[in-house]
Amino acid sequence: MEREAWCEGCGVTLQTVDPDKPGYVPASALERENVICRRCFRIRHYNEIATVEHDSDAYLSLLAEIAKTKALVVQVVDLFDIAGSWIPGIHRHIGGNPLLILANKVDLFPQSVKRQRLKEWVDRMAKELGVKPVDVVLTSAAKGFRLREVADAIERYRDGEDVFIVGTANVGKSTLINRLVQRFGAGDDAVTTSPYPGTTLDAISIPLEGGQRIVDMPGIIRKDRISEWIPPRELSAAIPDSEVKPKVYQLNEGQTLFFGGLARFDFVTGPKQPFVCYAANSLYIHRTKREKADEMWERHRGGLLSPPSDPSLLPPMKRHTFHLKGETKQDLVVSGLGWVTTGSQKSIVDVWAPEGVQVHLRPAII
Numbered sequence: 001m002e003r004e005a006w007c008e009g010c011g012v013t014l015q016t017v018d019p020d021k022p023g024y025v026p027a028s029a030l031e032r033e034n035v036i037c038r039r040c041f042r043i044r045h046y047n048e049i050a051t052v053e054h055d056s057d058a059y060l061s062l063l064a065e066i067a068k069t070k071a072l073v074v075q076v077v078d079l080f081d082i083a084g085s086w087i088p089g090i091h092r093h094i095g096g097n098p099l100l101i102l103a104n105k106v107d108l109f110p111q112s113v114k115r116q117r118l119k120e121w122v123d124r125m126a127k128e129l130g131v132k133p134v135d136v137v138l139t140s141a142a143k144g145f146r147l148r149e150v151a152d153a154i155e156r157y158r159d160g161e162d163v164f165i166v167g168t169a170n171v172g173k174s175t176l177i178n179r180l181v182q183r184f185g186a187g188d189d190a191v192t193t194s195p196y197p198g199t200t201l202d203a204i205s206i207p208l209e210g211g212q213r214i215v216d217m218p219g220i221i222r223k224d225r226i227s228e229w230i231p232p233r234e235l236s237a238a239i240p241d242s243e244v245k246p247k248v249y250q251l252n253e254g255q256t257l258f259f260g261g262l263a264r265f266d267f268v269t270g271p272k273q274p275f276v277c278y279a280a281n282s283l284y285i286h287r288t289k290r291e292k293a294d295e296m297w298e299r300h301r302g303g304l305l306s307p308p309s310d311p312s313l314l315p316p317m318k319r320h321t322f323h324l325k326g327e328t329k330q331d332l333v334v335s336g337l338g339w340v341t342t343g344s345q346k347s348i349v350d351v352w353a354p355e356g357v358q359v360h361l362r363p364a365i366i
């Protein structure tokens with residue numbers, strides 16, 4: 001940064017280097033007047049202080065408390081963004097306690113996708129991450145899908161002990177707990193829910209019969225999900241809230257797809273093939289020629305290419321190049337946004353996403 005600048009909100013010195021340190025702003029935001037730091041931005045836009053990130057050390061020491069007690073740990077994950085919503089290293093921090101995984105938001109998947117297949121996929125994923133859960137239950141807190149199975153699994157595996165519910169922000173933990181307390185009888189709306197990450201700030205305790213409790217732990221914010229960068233009022237345009245209708249694009253090499261102003265997919269080389277996009281139905285996908293894409297991006301982001309309507313909210317875009325062998329279909333995942341399933345032809349593709357947002361390749365799940 002050339003000159004020193006201060007946040008108009010809290011007065012902290014602004015910096016563009018470390019998102020984890022106070023005063024962070026994306027470099028592009030500095031060009032505007034009345035710049036506020038990202039923390040103030042979040043407070044202002046989320047209208048609450050709750051979205052201040054829990055740094056992961058603090059969160060891990062919170063988890064360490066669980067390791068000291070005998071309890072069932074229930075990790076809620078977002079099935080639509082499982083890698084991005086996983087608590088990194090969870091198994092190392094919960095001691096010898098059993099771990100039950102609730103894979104929430106199953107309602108976002110097309111009906112045609114077999115639930116058993118999704119369950120096996122979560123099982124596999126857990127295994128790859130070195131986790132041996134006692135069970136994996138697919139659910140939809142919002143739709144009340146399989147709640148009986150969830151409640152039965154909790155009752156079975158808790159074996160008379162306390163229950164700790166953990167998860168990253170926005171996986172639907174509060175929604176789920178509200179549903180569960182209705183079932184366990186602690187009254188309605190014991191926990192407030194919000195569409196914005198990080199609402200559940202303090203651990204909330206819900207009494208169970210027999211003196212045990214369900215403890216709702218604060219959610220940790222993972223900054224490598226694109227959803228954490230989108231202002232709340234624009235989240236509904238970017239994050240799916242109902243069954244995702246896949247969109248198929250037959251692309252020739254040299255074609256580009258823009259996902260609003262959030263991500264860009266370039267088909268660099270390879271034979272013509274279908275690419276199937278899984279993202280919020282309301283997210284505008286724009287197809288263009290790759291040679292025109294840079295100019296289009298500069299001219300239209302924040303307008304035609306949005307959300308976000310204010311592009312300076314995002315870190316600069318970073319390119320990730322993938323050389324696809326084309327033996328099987330694969331998913332190119334942008335954490336918090338969705339994924340593109342490739343065709344099974346050898347090709348090279350570039351995925352552009354805001355710097356710091358996780359982009360990865362996995363075997364196709366659908």
Ligand code: GDP
Nearest residue numbers: 105140141142169170171172173174175194195
């Ligand atoms: P928390 O931060 O983990 O406590 O998450 P919330 O319970 O506040 O939910 C975050 C967002 O996900 C809200 O917009 C919810 O409406 C939504 N949500 C929660 N559960 C589900 C679900 O099962 N399916 C879908 N589609 N959305 C859900």
